[in-house]
Amino acid sequence: xxxxxxxxxxxxxxxGVTSRDPSCRLLPAILNGDILMLLRALNKAVTxxxxxxxxxxxxxxxxxxxxDGNILTANANFLAILVYTLADIQGAHHSRFVEVAHRDxxxxxxxxxxxxxxxxxxxxxxxxxxxxxxxxxxxxxxxxRDRSGKPCKVVTFATDFFLGxxxxxxxxxxxxxxxxxxxxxxxxxxxx
Numbered sequence: 158x159x160x161x162x163x164x165x166x167x168x169x170x171x172x173g174v175t176s177r178d179p180s181c182r183l184l185p186a187i188l189n190g191d192i193l194m195l196l197r198a199l200n201k202a203v204t205x206x207x208x209x210x211x212x213x214x215x216x217x218x219x220x221x222x223x224x225d226g227n228i229l230t231a232n233a234n235f236l237a238i239l240v241y242t243l244a245d246i247q248g249a250h251h252s253r254f255v256e257v258a259h260r261d262x263x264x265x266x267x268x269x270x271x272x273x274x275x276x277x278x279x280x281x282x283x284x285x286x287x288x289x290x291x292x293x294x295x296x297x298x299x300x301x302r303d304r305s306g307k308p309c310k311v312v313t314f315a316t317d318f319f320l321g322x323x324x325x326x327x328x329x330x331x332x333x334x335x336x337x338x339x340x341x342x343x344x345x346x347x348x349x
Contacts, residue, residue, distance in 0.1 A: 218294070218315035224273045224308060226251040238294075238318050240287040254284040268298075275300045275308040293319040 213219065218235035222228055228246045236242060239254065246253065251269075252260040259265050268278060278298040286292050295317040300308040 213314065218296075218313075218318070220313045220315075222251055222311045222313070224310065226269050226311075229310065235315060238286070238292060238315075239284065240290075245287065256283070256285060259283075272298055272300055272311050273308060275302065293317075 214232050214234075216234075218232065218238055220228065220231040220235045228249050228251065231241075231243060231246065236246075252265070255265065272278060277300065279296070282294050282296055284292045284294055294315040296313050296315040298311055298313050301310045301312055303309040
């Protein structure tokens, strides 16, 4: 049954309509058919989506921004790596995680302009923790679109964290991505 928190939405809505509105005598019969099956499928999809989000939350650093780069929220993994609390950063700008020279660069301005226009960004990024340490992350910055298709915020998923100067070897996520690309090329060459 579709619910919000512990409150079953469909059952309460049906009970309210059928008990108060005599013109809805057929509603329980309809709900026993296709609509009930649809609601069950919707509930299953919502449950699955919540489980996927919970899995991501456990394994990755996640932070959300508005389109101007202001921080909306961040998960515990992200906060722990960069040594912040949510109260420290909520409402602040993303630029607090980058060096001043990079913050003032055309490259950084272009990065946020592309995100505002809905362009996905992915790569290895140098960030600065609250204690001044350099942290390298492998991350994807993903514009989220509203129902009309317009970008409305950005969600970042950071998978690899490396302390200090830039790693000489590819990060684990980057190595897996490269291996996947090689596998695809091999499969294409074999006609698979």
